[in-house]
Amino acid sequence: MSNSKLYKGSLNTIILKLLNEHDKMYGYEITQKVKALTQGELNITEGALYPALHKLEAEGLLDVEVAKVDNRLRKYYKLTESGTKETVNKLEELAEYIKTMQTLMNPKLA
Amino acid sequence: MFIDNYLDNSDIIYKDIRMEMLDHISSEIEDRIKNGDDRDFYYIFKDYMVKNKARLLSDNKQFLKSADRKIAKLLFKDLLSIHGLVVFVVIFYSFYMAFNYYNYELFETILFAVPIITSIFFGLAYFIALKSYKLNRYSVIERVAFPFIIIFHVLTSLNNILKPLIDGNSILIMIAIISLCLTLLILLFKITISLAKTYQIRFTNLV
Structure with a gap:
């Protein structure tokens, strides 16, 4: 992960959220999607992305599908049933975290 | 084939790990070419590897840890x-x-x-x-x-x-x-x- 250590803790949530919105995605596609959505602000490196994807797969939150594309094999990730449930939990956790941080950083707005 | 051999020679011995890295690197190179980089494939690849090789090798180690974790999880789930x-x-x-x-x-x-x-x-x-x-x-x-x-x-x-x-x-x-x-x-x-x-x-x- 590039810009900030603050994003690191949210990487799994970012991946789960993106996969929740798309049927299936491959690693490079995820990095490009994040880059596009954040207008280049957040740049997920392969060194951070793939370990996270593999960990989520090992935990049974992601399923894998392999397809032949442009004469090479491409590994697609998609949410499992428990992955979909976990996405809801993670998003709620993150919303709660953002709310708490806002209260701390800017008490007047809270 | 060239990238695959390069990764294999860099001790990324497992085919499934290599396959995913190969797709990532190829997609990145294709994007660079699409965005106007008109240099030869070899030079774009070399640039990419100079910048990212260490990260890719560390990813390889992480992948093995995930594989071990996956096996352990399956084993304990089955045991219980x-x-x-x-x-x-x-x-x-x-x-x-x-x-x-x-x-x-x-x-x-x-x-x-x-x-x-x-x-x-x-x-x-x-x-x-x-x-x-x-x-x-x-x-x-x-x-x-x-x-x-x-x-x-x-x-x-x-x-x-x-x-x-x-x-x-x-x-x-x-x-x-x-x-x-x-x-x-x-x-x-x-x-x-x-x-x-x-x-x-x-x-x-x-x-």
């Missing part, structure tokens, strides 16, 4: 499932019946020999299956051999170290430990078959 407990109880009960039926010395030989012979048999079956299904060099499939080896060493160590120390009082504990090892071995074999089938469908049918 109903069928895992049933296998354990059946093995324990069989050994216990043998303990009551045979004389002590013969029983002791059976207790230690059966799991060791079983693990050798499973080990051989594993290597033959790897070759015949062409599944060698896939990360999770190869890493599954690691717990096999650990269980085998636990069994041989029990045989060499604890066997002479067992008496009538501690035999039930020993039966429980060996039954647990044998249960883990059987469950691991079942997991290996299931992983091999998944990998067969996922990768080798596409190559």
Whole structure:
């Protein structure tokens, strides 16, 4: 992960959220999607992305599908049933975290 | 092919890990070309590797950790499932019946020999299956051999170290430990078959 250590803790949530919105995605596609959505602000490196994807797969939150594309094999990730449930939990956790941080950083707005 | 060979020579030996890295690097190079980089493929690739090689190699290590975690999780999930407990109880009960039926010395030989012979048999079956299904060099499939080896060493160590120390009082504990090892071995074999089938469908049918 590039810009900030603050994003690191949210990487799994970012991946789960993106996969929740798309049927299936491959690693490079995820990095490009994040880059596009954040207008280049957040740049997920392969060194951070793939370990996270593999960990989520090992935990049974992601399923894998392999397809032949442009004469090479491409590994697609998609949410499992428990992955979909976990996405809801993670998003709620993150919303709660953002709310708490806002209260701390800017008490007047809270 | 060029990128694949490069990664293989960089000690990224597992095909499934390499495949994913290869797709990532190729996609990145294709994007750069699409965005106007008109240099030769080799120079774009070289630039990319100079910047990212260390990260890719560290990703390789992380992948192996994930593979080990996946196997451990499957194994413990199976051990704590109903069928895992049933296998354990059946093995324990069989050994216990043998303990009551045979004389002590013969029983002791059976207790230690059966799991060791079983693990050798499973080990051989594993290597033959790897070759015949062409599944060698896939990360999770190869890493599954690691717990096999650990269980085998636990069994041989029990045989060499604890066997002479067992008496009538501690035999039930020993039966429980060996039954647990044998249960883990059987469950691991079942997991290996299931992983091999998944990998067969996922990768080798596409190559």
